[in-house]
Amino acid sequence: MAGALNVDGKMKLAGALLLLTAGLGMSGAAEAATCDGHPADIAVGGVDGFESLVNSKATESLRSTCRVRLYLHDYVWERATEAVRASVAKAFSGTWRPSLEVGETSHPREFWRKHFESYGAANLSPTEAHVNLTDNKGALTPAQWRDYVQAARFYGVEIVAPVFAPNMGEWKEQNFSSPAFDKIKQYAKYGGGLTLDSPPDYFLRHPERYQKFVADEIRWAQSKCLKATGDANRVPSL
Numbered sequence: 001m002a003g004a005l006n007v008d009g010k011m012k013l014a015g016a017l018l019l020l021t022a023g024l025g026m027s028g029a030a031e032a033a034t035c036d037g038h039p040a041d042i043a044v045g046g047v048d049g050f051e052s053l054v055n056s057k058a059t060e061s062l063r064s065t066c067r068v069r070l071y072l073h074d075y076v077w078e079r080a081t082e083a084v085r086a087s088v089a090k091a092f093s094g095t096w097r098p099s100l101e102v103g104e105t106s107h108p109r110e111f112w113r114k115h116f117e118s119y120g121a122a123n124l125s126p127t128e129a130h131v132n133l134t135d136n137k138g139a140l141t142p143a144q145w146r147d148y149v150q151a152a153r154f155y156g157v158e159i160v161a162p163v164f165a166p167n168m169g170e171w172k173e174q175n176f177s178s179p180a181f182d183k184i185k186q187y188a189k190y191g192g193g194l195t196l197d198s199p200p201d202y203f204l205r206h207p208e209r210y211q212k213f214v215a216d217e218i219r220w221a222q223s224k225c226l227k228a229t230g231d232a233n234r235v236p237s238l
Contacts, residue, residue, distance in 0.1 A: 034094035035066035045071030056091035108151035128159035161193030193227035
């Protein structure tokens with residue numbers, strides 16, 4: 001799930017299309033014209049093709065399931081025109097509140113203020129954020145992370161989840177139970193969730209030890225009653 005602002009404005013590119021939440025168990029289509037009040041376990045958006053979401057007809061059947069919400073990736077959201085932002089938001093009106101992918105910052109109040117000004121201009125009120133960590137470790141101290149989460153919650157963001165998977169080779173020498181990952185666990189426990197950047201194709205191409213590491217992340221999050229979320233990159237069609 002790379003591709004967001006890192007600490008104090010640095011960028012890295014990539015993309016994700018779907019976020020899939022583990023363990024919510026929702027199913028079935030909705031008869032009502034709106035899904036307000038019906039939490040969604042799939043978020044749709046990302047980087048590549050974001051502007052195509054302006055076409056509401058293309059996602060009509062998907063949205064009618066009441067299982068989807070809009071997924072706003074910071075990289076493309078910052079570059080989208082106000083017209084595109086408003087049109088995409090209108091296409092997803094009536095679905096559950098959006099999910100975000102953002103980066104870390106040591107200036108959280110200003111960061112979230114500016115972001116919610118842009119969300120509010122499009123009549124959007126995001127409810128959760130997935131936070132890319134600098135160097136897959138996190139540059140903020142636990143105290144700075146608490147400030148970051150509290151600033152987000154001031155604007156109604158209920159879950160602020162660090163994004164982590166052992167994609168820099170951590171799985172080769174350590175398990176998720178290692179103290180090396182205690183800071184990520186602190187982040188997750190305070191923020192209310194843990195997001196795994198391990199799309200299915202990437203996950204399945206890796207050895208069993210990598211897969212066990214990722215599975216252990218999910219088990220740990222669920223054991224702490226945290227929301228565990230995974231991503232599915234570059235889905236060819238909806």
